[in-house]
Amino acid sequence: MTTSTEAAASRHAECAEAGQLEIRGVTKRFGDHTALDDLDLTVASGEFLSLLGPSGCGKTTLLRIIAGFEDPTEGQVCLSGQNLVGVPAYRRPVNTVFQSYALFPHMSVADNVAFGLQRKKVPKKEIRERVVQSLQLVQMESFVERRPGQLSGGQQQRVALARALVNRPKVLLLDEPMSALDRKLREEMQIELKRLHAELGTTFVFVTHDQEEALAMSDRIVVLSGGKIQQIGNAEEIYLQPANRFVAGFIGKQNFVDAEIEAVEGDTAVLRSSRSKITARAAQLPEGTSRGDAVEVAIRPENMKLTPLDDSTAAGQQNRAAANDLLDAVEGKVVGVSFLGDVVQYIVRLFDGHEILVRESALSAQATAAGAEVCVSWGTGQVQVFSHER
Numbered sequence: 001m002t003t004s005t006e007a008a009a010s011r012h013a014e015c016a017e018a019g020q021l022e023i024r025g026v027t028k029r030f031g032d033h034t035a036l037d038d039l040d041l042t043v044a045s046g047e048f049l050s051l052l053g054p055s056g057c058g059k060t061t062l063l064r065i066i067a068g069f070e071d072p073t074e075g076q077v078c079l080s081g082q083n084l085v086g087v088p089a090y091r092r093p094v095n096t097v098f099q100s101y102a103l104f105p106h107m108s109v110a111d112n113v114a115f116g117l118q119r120k121k122v123p124k125k126e127i128r129e130r131v132v133q134s135l136q137l138v139q140m141e142s143f144v145e146r147r148p149g150q151l152s153g154g155q156q157q158r159v160a161l162a163r164a165l166v167n168r169p170k171v172l173l174l175d176e177p178m179s180a181l182d183r184k185l186r187e188e189m190q191i192e193l194k195r196l197h198a199e200l201g202t203t204f205v206f207v208t209h210d211q212e213e214a215l216a217m218s219d220r221i222v223v224l225s226g227g228k229i230q231q232i233g234n235a236e237e238i239y240l241q242p243a244n245r246f247v248a249g250f251i252g253k254q255n256f257v258d259a260e261i262e263a264v265e266g267d268t269a270v271l272r273s274s275r276s277k278i279t280a281r282a283a284q285l286p287e288g289t290s291r292g293d294a295v296e297v298a299i300r301p302e303n304m305k306l307t308p309l310d311d312s313t314a315a316g317q318q319n320r321a322a323a324n325d326l327l328d329a330v331e332g333k334v335v336g337v338s339f340l341g342d343v344v345q346y347i348v349r350l351f352d353g354h355e356i357l358v359r360e361s362a363l364s365a366q367a368t369a370a371g372a373e374v375c376v377s378w379g380t381g382q383v384q385v386f387s388h389e390r
Contacts, residue, residue: 019045019079019080019093019170019171019203020042020043020044020045020079020080020081021042021043021066021077021078021079021171021203021205022041022042022043022076022077022078022079023039023040023041023042023043023062023066023075023076023077024040024075024076024077024078025038025039025040025074025075025076026038026039026040026062026065026072026074026075026076026077027039027072027073027074027075028058028061028062028065028070028072028073028227029073034227035058035061035227036058036061036062036065036072036227037226037227037228038074038075039058039062039075039227039228039229040229041222041229041232043171043203043205044203045203046201046202046203047203047204047219047220048194048197048204048206048217048218048219048220049203049204049205049206049218049219049220049221049222050205050206050207050208050213050214050217050218050220050221050222051063051205051206051207051208051222051224052208052209052211052214052221052222052223052224053209053223053224053225053230053250054209054225054250055209057224057225057226057227058224058226058227058228059207059209059224060175060176060207062224063096063173063175063205063207065077066084066094066171066173066205067089067092067094067096067173068084068087068088068089068090068091068092068094069089071085071086072085079092079093079094079170079171080170090119093169093170093171094169094170094171094172094173095116095164095165095167095169095171095172095173096164096172096173096174096175097157097160097161097164097172097173097174097175097177098160098175098177099175099176099177099179099180100180101148101156101157101159101160101177102160103148103156103159103160103163104148105147105148105149106147107147107148108144108145108146108147109135109140109143109144109145109146109147109148109151109159110131110135110144110145112148112159112163113131113134113135113159113162113163113166114127114128114131114166115163116163116166116167117130117131117166117167130166131144131162131166133166134162134163134165134166135159135162137161137162137165137196137199137200138158138159138161138162138165138192138196139158140155140158140159140162143155143159153180153181153185154181154185154188154189157177157178157181157189158192160177161177161193161196165196165200165202169202170202170203171202171203171204171205172202172203172204172205173205173207174193174204174205174206174207175207176207176208176209178190178208178213179208179210186213190213190216190217193206193217194217206218211250211251211252214235215235215238215239215251216235218234218235219234220232220233220234221233221234221235221238223238223246223247223250223251225246225250230243230244230246230247231243231244231247238251239251239252242298242384244386244387245296245298245386245387248298248384248386249298252300253300253301253302253357253359254298254299254300254301255298255299255300255301255304255356255357256296256297256298257273257278257296257297257298257299258273258274258294258296258297258388259271259272259273259278259294259295259296259297259385260272260273260292260293260294260295261285261289261290261291261292261293261295262277262291263291264282264285264291266282267281267282267283268280268281268282268380269281269282269284269285269385271295271297271385273297274352274354276328276329276330277328278297278328278383279328279380279383280297280380280383280384280385281380281381281383284383284384284385285385286385286386286387289387293388294388295385295386295387295388296385296386296387296388297383297384297385298383298384298385298386299378299382299383299384300382301345301356301357301358301359302343302359302360303378303379303382304356304358304359304376304377304378304382305358305360305376305377305378306334306346306348306358306360306366306368306374306375306376307366307374307375307377308366308368308372308373308374308375309331309373309374309375327377327378327379327380328377328378328380328383329375329376329377329378330350330356330375330376331350331351331373331374331375331376332348332349332350332351332356332373332374332376333348333349333351333371333372333373333374334346334347334348334368334369334370334371334372334373334374335347335348335349335355335370335371336370337368337369337370339362340362341362342361342362343359343360343361343362344359344360344361344362345357345358345359346358346359346360346368348374348376356376358376
C-alpha cells in the first residue's frame with residue numbers, strides 16, 4: 001500500500017529534472033583574501049555531497065556561489081551543462097535551506113511554503129496541490145494553519161525543507177540547517193534528511209562543520225581548508241585513509257607523534273621518536289621521504305589497547321597472534337578516565353611526560369582507574385605517517 005508520503009515523493013521525482021553539478025576552476029576573492037582557490041568539483045545527479053571543514057574554510061562561500069548569492073571571481077558553475085554564472089538566484093533550479101530557516105513569522109505554515117510559487121504566479125490550484133505534497137514529504141501536513149512561533153525547532157526545519165522542495169529544484173543546498181538543534185533532535189533530523197534524499201533522488205549539497213554529521217549522512221565528503229579541497233571520498237576513505245595531516249587531524253581523534261625515519265626493511269619502516277621505536281608499513285611513508293627525514297605518526301585512540309603494566313607481555317603476545325601484526329608499546333600512567341556512554345576514554349601520561357588518548361568500547365574496557373600504571377600497545381597496520389608540517 002502506497003503512503004501519502006511515498007506518493008508525494010513519486011510526484012516530486014517525476015517533476016524534478018535530474019542534473020549534474022560542476023564547479024570548474026572557481027576562485028573567489030574578497031579584496032586581498034582568497035576564500036576559494038581554483039576549485040574543481042563534480043557532484044553527480046542525485047548525490048548527497050557534504051562540504052566539511054572548519055570555520056573560514058570556504059564551504060559557505062562555495063554554497064552561496066552555487067545558489068547565486070555570490071559570483072565567483074573566476075570559473076564556472078554548471079548545472080546540466082548550463083553555466084549559471086550571471087544567472088540570478090531566483091532563476092536558478094536551485095533552492096537553499098538556511099541555518100536560521102528564514103520563515104516568515106506572520107505567515108502560516110501553508111503560506112510560508114506557498115510563497116515562492118505565488119511569486120512565480122503559479123495557478124492557485126497547483127499551488128495548493130504542491131504545498132500539500134511538500135508538507136506530506138516532511139510529515140507536516142497537519143500543521144498547515146500554525147505559524148512558525150507555534151512550532152518547535154525541528155518542526156520549523158521541516159517547514160523550511162518543504163518550502164525549498166515545493167519548487168522541485170534540481171539541487172537542494174543545505175547551509176548547516178541543524179546547527180541550532182539539540183543533539184537528539186539533530187540525530188533524528190539526520191535520519192529524516194537521508195529518508196527524503198532516498199525518496200526524492202534530488203541532488204543534495206550539505207554544508208557542515210560537524211564531522212560526525214558528514215560521516216553519517218553523505219555519499220561523498222569534500223574536506224576543505226584554506227579555500228582548497230584537501231580530500232574527496234566516502235566516509236570510510238576520509239576516516240581510514242586521510243590524504244594528509246590536516247584531514248587526519250580534523251576527522252576524528254588522533255594521537256600525533258613526531259618521529260624520524262630510521263630504516264626501511266622490506267615492507268616495514270622503522271621510525272624513531274623521543275618516546276619509542278615505532279614500526280609502520282613502508283607503503284605508509286609519504287612519497288619522496290627517505291631515511292633521516294622528519295615525519296609525523298598518527299594513531300587513532302580506538303586503535304590502541306590498554307593493559308596493566310604487569311600483564312603487558314602476555315597481552316602483547318595475545319594481540320600479536322590475533323592480529324598477525326608487529327606490535328609496538330609504550331608505558332605510562334592513567335591520569336584521566338571519562339565514561340562517554342559507548343566508549344571509555346583514558347588520558348595516559350607516558351613516563352617521558354607526553355600524554356596520549358586511548359578509547360576502548362565500554363562493553364569490553366577493563367576497569368582501569370586513574371593512577372594505574374599501564375602499557376599502551378598498537379599494531380603496525382594502525383599507524384599512519386605524514387610529512388612533517390612545521
